[in-house]
Amino acid sequence: MTEGNFTDYVKIFAESGNGGKGSVHLHREKYIDKGGPDGGDGGRGGHVIVRGNENLWTLIHFKYQKHFKGGHGEHGGSSRSTGADGKDTYLDVPLGTVIRDFETKEILFEITENGEEKLLLEGGKGGLGNWHFRSSTNQTPRYAQPGIPGKDGAFLLELKLLADVGLVGFPNAGKSTLLSVITSAKPKIADYPFTTLKPNLGIVQYRDFQSFVIADIPGIIEGAAEGKGLGHYFLRHIERNSTLLFLVPADANDIAEEYNILLKELREYNPELLDKERLVVISKSDLLDDELKTELKAELDETLEGIPYMFISSVAQQNILELKDRLWKMLNPTTDSTPS
Incomplete structure (x- = not known):
């Protein structure tokens, strides 16, 4: 999947089918001059299903x-x-898709499981044929119900990626490089901000044929929670x-300050994001000598207040396997041991 093909926000128009008309028909058969009503019902209009x-x-x-x-229902x-x-018309969507009413922006439902079906618009009911309206006082009714018209509307489809791990950082922090190293994804990489304009997904192949999914979220900038840049989309x-x-x-x-700014943006966008497991990773650590690392560790121990952190280098392949191990244990806290 290339960056240019990634679309996560679209507006669509949908219309369910009309119900068919009920039939006005009187039974006719050889030797029966005046049969009773036998008009059938109209068919249901086609649903629109996500x-x-x-x-x-x-x-x-x-x-x-x-x-x-x-499709429209046929007449009786x-x-x-x-x-x-x-x-019926089916709209296939990726898992993690949210469907909203375009006018009210109200969330109608979300799709999170493969094969899950949700009714977006119900087809119109078919009309009853004249057979239903016979009575002792009206034995040959010559009327039937029309079909009920279908419904229509405009809707927003909004994709929220379903990934186990989300990469969060400022532009040019090295997220795409890390993704390319630990997965088979091939994101666009260059040494300038905002190289990544769309989220990238990669599957991390782990030990014993285990795997998990990691998402490279485009770089957050200060003020993203208020919609600055493409904040809400990211x-x-x-x-x-x-x-x-x-x-x-x-x-x-200032590593701690950058982390706190990122945390602030997440808190302002949705405070519930802070309930998720967190890991701070210092990238490009091949630029640090042992003395600088020791100083940074002392500083981070104090400022990160118990949040786990580690040093890596994607280019020099430093601590990449250890990072996978750490993420696996965070995603599978009930597992007693690391797969061999």
Whole structure:
């Protein structure tokens, strides 16, 4: 999946099918001149249904088709035959998709499981045929119900990535480089801010054929929680991560201060994000000698207030396996030992 193909926010229009008309028909048969009513019911209009698909990672397919319509129900026939139901229309979405009403922005539902189906718009009911309206005083009713029209509306589809670990950091902190080292993902990497403009997902292959998913969230800037830059678009992807990995480069002016600013942005966006497991990782640590590391450790022990931290270097491959071990244990706290 390339960065240009990642789409996580789309507006669509949907319309369910109309119900078919009930039939007005009187039974006719050889030797029976005046049969009773036998008009059948109209068929139900087609639903519009949203369905989870674990093979999708983006909403790119909605970028080119934005209008969806359920089939109309067929009209009732003679001999009490019911019209066929209209064809249902399915919208396949990646797991982690939130569906909102476009006008009110109200969340209608979320799709989080493969094969999960949610009714977006119900098809119109078919009308009753005249057979239903016979009575002792009206034995040949010559009327039937029309079908109920379908519903329509505009909706927002919003993808929140389902990943185990979310990489959080300022632009140019080395998140994409780390992702490329510990996974098979190939994110765009360059030595300038905002190289990553879309989230990247990678699968970390761990011991004993185990794996977990890590997401490189585009760099957060100060004021992101208020929507500065693309703050809200970036931050929503962190909501579903069970563990947050804060990446701060070793050449930062003040490592603890950068971490606190990132923490502040998450708190202002959604205080519940602070309930997640956290790990602070100092990247580019190959730039540090032993003396500087010792000084930094003493400072971080005091300022991070018990939050675990570690030093790594993606380029020099320092402590990468140890980082995987640490993340695995955070994601699987009930596991007694590290897989061999």
